[in-house]
Amino acid sequence: MxxxxxxxxxxxxxxxxxxxxxxxxxxxxxxxxxxxxxxxxxxxxxxxxxxxxxxxxxxxxxxxxxxxxxxxxxxxxxxxxxxxxxxxxxxxxxxxxxxxxxxxxxxxxxxxxxxxxxxxxxxxxxxxxxxxxxxxxxxxxxxxxxxxxxxxxxxxxxxxxxxxxxxxxxxxxxxxxxxxxxxxxxxxxxxxxxxxxxxxxxxxxxxxxxxxxxxxxxxxxxxxxxxxxxxxxxxxxxxxxxxxxxxxxxxxxxxxxxxxxxxxxxxxxxxxxxxxxxxxxxxxxxxxxxASIAKTEAVPVYILKQKQTLISVEPKDYSFALEDSWIKVFSIMQKYRLKANLIQNSAISMSISVDGTNQQLPAAIDEFMNDFRVKYNEGLNLLTIQNYNEYILESYSADVEVILMQKSRRTARILYR
Missing domain, CATH: 3.40.1160.10 (Acetylglutamate kinase-like)
Structure with missing residues (x-):
């Protein structure tokens, strides 16, 4: 069948x-x-x-x-x-x-x-x-x-x-x-x-x-x-x-x-x-x-997610390196069913891009504010490019305000306004 x-x-x-x-x-x-x-x-x-x-x-x-x-x-x-x-x-x-x-x-x-x-x-x-x-x-x-x-x-x-x-x-x-x-x-x-x-x-x-x-x-x-x-x-x-x-x-x-x-x-x-x-x-x-396919020439693949909100959180006591702070961030996201589309962190802060259309986002931000300093940017776009090269990156980032960019050997991700 x-x-x-x-x-x-x-x-x-x-x-x-x-x-x-x-x-x-x-x-x-x-x-x-x-x-x-x-x-x-x-x-x-x-x-x-x-x-x-x-x-x-x-x-x-x-x-x-x-x-x-x-x-x-x-x-x-x-x-x-x-x-x-x-x-x-x-x-x-x-x-x-x-x-x-x-x-x-x-x-x-x-x-x-x-x-x-x-x-x-x-x-x-x-x-x-x-x-x-x-x-x-x-x-x-x-x-x-x-x-x-x-x-x-x-x-x-x-x-x-x-x-x-x-x-x-x-x-x-x-x-x-x-x-x-x-x-x-x-x-x-x-x-x-x-x-x-x-x-x-x-x-x-x-x-x-x-x-x-x-x-x-x-x-x-x-x-x-x-x-x-x-x-x-x-x-x-x-x-x-x-x-x-x-x-x-x-x-x-x-x-x-x-x-x-x-x-x-x-x-x-x-x-x-x-x-x-x-x-x-x-x-x-x-x-x-x-499961297995014939190898072919790697074609660049472009995926755009619009209406993104970037939430940046920082503990009020600068204790972000502690594991408890990480757990708290992700437990709040799970509670409000926020999917992390992009994550970037430093020793004392974390920035997470989520779908801005999620109706529970305002409540999640309010709860983040109980324990963290919170900043957020709305109306962003997240472009993922697989099989990229530097020319492609430059052409897609030249005329926009890049908020975050991440690159691995095969995949580049650009969060921009």
Whole structure:
């Protein structure tokens, strides 16, 4: 069996859904198909959540109506008689409204997972219904019934043992040739929805391949494979025909959006290859990510993380060289779930670049101030360049204000304004 994963851009409209279904039906392989929420739906649900938590009923009503209309328009275009699909859409949204009306737990992360998980449920129901309308036997599965996690909302840890047993008891290719399910989401032991981290649908696909012994995972995207840079930001990008597991992990760690950071490990553990291919041009070969690849000329790779905040901390008593101070810094970061994208330290200070969009950042800075002198710079950019040379460094740092620069033999990182 193989695992196919389709992101939100691939199902952004009715023609996208039709194209996805064409790709699914072009193979005779047994498939588990993982589908994300339709494009921009996660952002729309985040606005629903914000209106709910901020007690803005008019905004909440408007956001819910927009969400319904967006999906209803796609349904109307896909189906000659859309009444059943519209009823299912309304049922899911009514379930969300009911949760918002009875929920008393105002924890942001908990509420986030209950609200945002709705996007994947809607998209997969629509795709499954369209496949059925084309007389394609595809079994829809609510992944929350078989992918079990802990209760770390917004970044849940998967219970592989329990999930493996549930998957193997549910996915039976003697019954169905195609199974369709959701990416990004799971559920804890109480049945509450959890999510695996933003863009976690890739991770879902890798988990499923690991648990079921899949032959391969294919991630279908709007680019012709893994590129050496984001074509929306950099000109003259180069296609990479093959990437090792190690390089893929590095690219994901540094912020490349092409593969979710957690995706590689479940595949590496069972030597399952990953393919990144274009849903725009399905016949193109894409990129293979595997344990070993043929050696090729090292192409410079550029990864840009925007909206960075640099936090610089210094103990009030100049005791930073002591291990306790280091532990305190990282415990605060863990508490507020801040990911260190860049760290630089001296004997008495430490500077850490984190995502400035993290909603818990202000609270973390306040807690740092209890024990440290704190300075911070907002609105920075972090550029990582692999396989750099001095000419490349000079060209990218000449016209910007460089805040920090780090270099190893192969990788350079520039934090700049």
């Amino acid at each position: 193989k695992v196919y994963k389709f992101g939100g851009a691939s199902v952004k409209d009715a023609s996208g859904v039709k194209n996805v279904c064409s790709i699914i039906t072009s193979t005779n392989d047994n498939l588990v198909v993982v589908v994300s929420a339709m494009a921009k739906t996660t952002n729309a649900l985040e606005r629903v959540l914000a209106a709910y938590l901020e007690n803005k009923p008019n905004d909440l009503k408007a956001e819910m109506a927009e969400l319904k209309n967006f999906h209803a328009n796609i349904i109307n275009e896909l189906f000659a008689n859309p009444e059943k699909q519209r009823f299912e859409l309304e049922a899911v949204l009514e379930g969300l409204s009911y949760f918002l009306s009875i929920n008393t737990k105002r924890d942001y992360d908990f509420c986030y997972d209950q609200v945002v998980s709705v996007g994947e449920l809607i998209s997969t129901k629509i795709v499954a219904a369209y496949l059925a309308s084309q007389n394609i036997d595809a079994e829809w599965v609510d992944v929350r019934t078989i992918l079990k996690t802990d209760s770390t909302y917004r970044d849940a840890n998967v219970n592989f043992e329990t999930s493996g047993e549930l998957f193997r008891n549910t996915i039976d290719f003697n019954q169905h040739h195609i199974y369709l399910t959701q990416g990004f989401i799971g559920a804890n032991h109480k049945g509450y929805s959890t999510t695996l981290g933003r863009e976690g649908s890739d991770y879902t696909a890798a988990i499923i391949a690991n648990l079921l012994g899949g032959e391969s995972v294919t991630i279908w995207k709007d680019v012709p494979g893994v590129l050496n840079a984001d074509p929306r930001i950099f000109k003259d990008t180069v296609h990479l025909p093959s990437v090792s597991y190690k390089q893929a992990i590095e690219l994901a760690f540094y912020g490349a959006q092409i593969i979710h950071p957690k995706t590689i490990k479940p595949l590496q553990n069972r030597s399952i290859p990953l393919y990144v291919r274009s849903f725009v041009d399905p016949a193109a070969p894409g990129t293979e990510v595997a």
